[in-house]
Amino acid sequence: MASKTEKLLSLLDGQPVIPVLKIDRVADAVPLARALARGGLRVIEITLRTADALECIRRAAGEVEEAIVGAGTILDARQFDEAAAAGSKFIVSPGVTRELLAAAGGSEVPLLPGAITPGEIMTAREAGLDFLKFFPAEQAGGAAFLKSLASPFGGMKFCPTGGVSAGNARDYLGLPNVICVGGSWVAPDDLVKAGKWDAIEALAREAATLRKG
Template sequence: MSSKTEKLLSLLDGQPVIPVLKIDNVADAVPLARALARGGLRAIEITLRTPDALEAIRRAAGEVEEAIVGSGTILDARQFEQAEKAGSKFIVSPGVTRELLAAAGNSEVPLLPGAITPGEIMAAREAGLDFLKFFPAEQAGGVSFLKALASPFAGINFCPTGGVSAKNAMEYLSLPNVNCVGGSWVAPDNLIKAGNWAAIEALAREASGLRKS
């Protein structure tokens, strides 16, 4: 296991579900991070899918001490640097490129890159990465595909994201090569827009209770 993988796993601290968040209103960042942390999900991924995502990361990282804020949907070195400067403790990408690998190599912030095909997994492995995002999980073959990867890629572990929900999360978590899953069901758009932090905290508490079998 690489030192950066160890660092990332230490940050996640056995958390079974990583909330994948799309924050439209930057004012929601702090109360959302607090609600998720109260529910037991301290590590969160704020995606760069909205105009104010970097400011949302900056606020959550700066104001919510109990949260471990990561950035998602990082596509290139420039976004990696921006997310790092905003206070991200880890970086998540839907894929793996030489540019991203170079940016990660020059940073203390660990990268969780996406890899689906054997070639992508091998490229990440050559770069010293043995903990990868599997995205989009359901669309790419889901549990059966990950089972097939376990033997040829012994020592490579995954965080499946995309189509993962409360209904199928345990199917993924039961696999020996899955450390955690990423999902947006713990913070759905309607509850964020309504400011229903109590409901989000309850969903987070349910998700944090999911444990590998």
């Protein structure tokens, strides 16, 4: 698991914001991925929250060479395998289960599982994971709660997602135990539906400047 964490971190390559995308129309997948990549956000997460999510992953991964496409909202081993087969370079889940850990253990595709409680974090740590999704971040206590985890879990790093926005992203990125944040604000539904790719590119370019430090 540790080597896969390193693989995931290398894919991120210092990107501060991971776009979390819910794509309703397959036709939007490729231009959306291209717009985000042009803005500096090459790594994207397409969530399995729509009927055509796997096809969106397949098209974005297959047609946008500059994009690094991952799959989110993975709940079980079947979805893990389907997302990996569709071309996902990484898998994100809202929580951590033994089934998902087993699926990840048999795959070259790295897993970023969600955890918010000390028990969940310890379960992931026992499995050899030290990079986790902190979800839902704002609802679970926000940056203050995540900061309180830095001391007892000194070796653990997080990607907070859920309620993270342009307004509070820096609060999270300033924490010593945060690698990046996940957010949907860089691709608002209204801009996607209107096909305003230039506007999305501009939002991505702005988000890409939210470096740690």
